[in-house]
Amino acid sequence: SAVISQKPSRDICQRGTSLTIQCQVDSQVTMMFWYRQQPGQSLTLIATANQGSEATYESGFVIDKFPISRPNLTFSTLTVSNMSPEDSSIYLCSVNRGGADTQYFGPGTRLTVL
Amino acid sequence: KQEVTQIPAALSVPEGENLVLNCSFTDSAIYNLQWFRQDPGKGLTSLLLIQSSQREQTSGRLNASLDKSSGRSTLYIAASQPGDSATYLCAVRRIGNQFYFGTGTSLTVIP
Numbered sequence: 001s002a003v004i005s006q007k008p009s010r011d012i013c014q015r016g017t018s019l020t021i022q023c024q025v026d027s028q029v030t031m032m033f034w035y036r037q038q039p040g041q042s043l044t045l046i047a048t049a050n051q052g053s054e055a056t057y058e059s060g061f062v063i064d065k066f067p068i069s070r071p072n073l074t075f076s077t078l079t080v081s082n083m084s085p086e087d088s089s090i091y092l093c094s095v096n097r098g099g100a101d102t103q104y105f106g107p108g109t110r111l112t113v114l
Numbered sequence: 115k116q117e118v119t120q121i122p123a124a125l126s127v128p129e130g131e132n133l134v135l136n137c138s139f140t141d142s143a144i145y146n147l148q149w150f151r152q153d154p155g156k157g158l159t160s161l162l163l164i165q166s167s168q169r170e171q172t173s174g175r176l177n178a179s180l181d182k183s184s185g186r187s188t189l190y191i192a193a194s195q196p197g198d199s200a201t202y203l204c205a206v207r208r209i210g211n212q213f214y215f216g217t218g219t220s221l222t223v224i225p
Contacts, residue, residue, distance in 0.1 A: 001160075033213075042203060043158075043215040092157055103148055103205065103213065105158040 002026060002097045004106035012112045013083055020079045021109045023093035028073035033094040034066070037108075043092065049076045083113045116141045118206050120216035127194055128224050135189040135219045137204035142182050145207045149178050149189050151200040152218070158203065162189070194223045 003026035013019050023032060034046040046066055047055040055068040069077045080087050090108045097104055117140045127133050137147070146165045150158040162171045162178040164187065170179040177190040187204055204216045 006157075042217045043205075043213075045213060090155075101146065101207070102160055102163050103207070104160060105150075107157040108155075110155060 001102075002029075002095055002104040004093060004095065004104060006091075006093060006106040006109050008109060009107065010110040010112075012114065014114055015084055017083055018079055018081045019083065019111060020077050021091050021093075021111075023076045023078070023106055025074045025095055029095040029097065030073070031096065032070065032076045033103075034068065034076070034078045035092045035094060035105075037090040037092065039088070046078070046091075080111065083111075085113045087111065088113045116144075116206055116208060116212075116214040118204060118214045118216040120202075120204060120219050122219060123217065124220040124222075126222040126224060129194060129196060131194050131223075132190070132192050133194055133221070135191070135202050135204075135221070137187040137189070137216050139185045139187075139206045139214070141208070142185055143208065144182065145209050147178075147180055147187050148205045148207070149176075149187075150203045150205065152203060153200050161202075191221075194221075196223045196225050199223050 005024045007022045032049045035043045037043045045058050046061045047057045049055045049068045049070040051070045051073050067079045090110050092108045093106045119138050121136045148163045149161040152158050164171050164180040175192040180187045199222050201218045201220045203218045206214045
């Protein structure tokens with residue numbers, strides 16, 4: 001299994017501000033994934049973060065809005081920039097681990113934008 | 115694009131009943147399929163993973179099956195308990211690292 005922690009667990013932010021979410025994994029992984037779960041919805045992949053290279057963003061998500069850092073093999077950050085109420089969601093990081101490539105998730109960051 | 119659908123969206127059963135959750139996907143070219151549970155306001159907990167070459171996986175009271183040709187998977191929960199109340203999500207992984215999540219089934223087990 002994988003132990004993944006996220007900070008903060010929740011936050012309430014004002015429109016127009018930015019929030020950086022941290023994700024820490026208990027051991028080295030090649031790729032880390034960032035997901036968004038809007039209220040009442042399922043998960044949508046935002047981007048894949050590889051150490052030492054630019055993150056790969058999914059359709060509908062751009063680097064200016066969701067800049068990602070991946071400084072080493074156990075840590076990543078996702079910033080939600082210039083926030084609006086529509087950004088209110090749970091943000092989750094994820095890794096693959098094991099021979100079966102099981103996907104493991106962090107506990108999530110619940111963001112509310114006023 | 116892969117689309118993943120889960121039926122029903124919500125299910126309420128009395129304690130002790132056996133139940134089946136359904137997941138369907140449109141593109142059979144998958145690498146694996148994984149079932150998760152999500153408790154309110156929490157992250158996802160992995161329950162079972164089925165590789166594309168496998169038919170089923172079992173863990174305790176849970177059994178997941180996969181029929182890749184028909185684009186379907188089921189999660190069978192035996193002798194349901196109130197602690198099983200949660201949202202259950204299936205996720206399909208394609209070759210590479212693209213995951214597609216279903217819409218989830220919200221399960222309530224009534225004591």
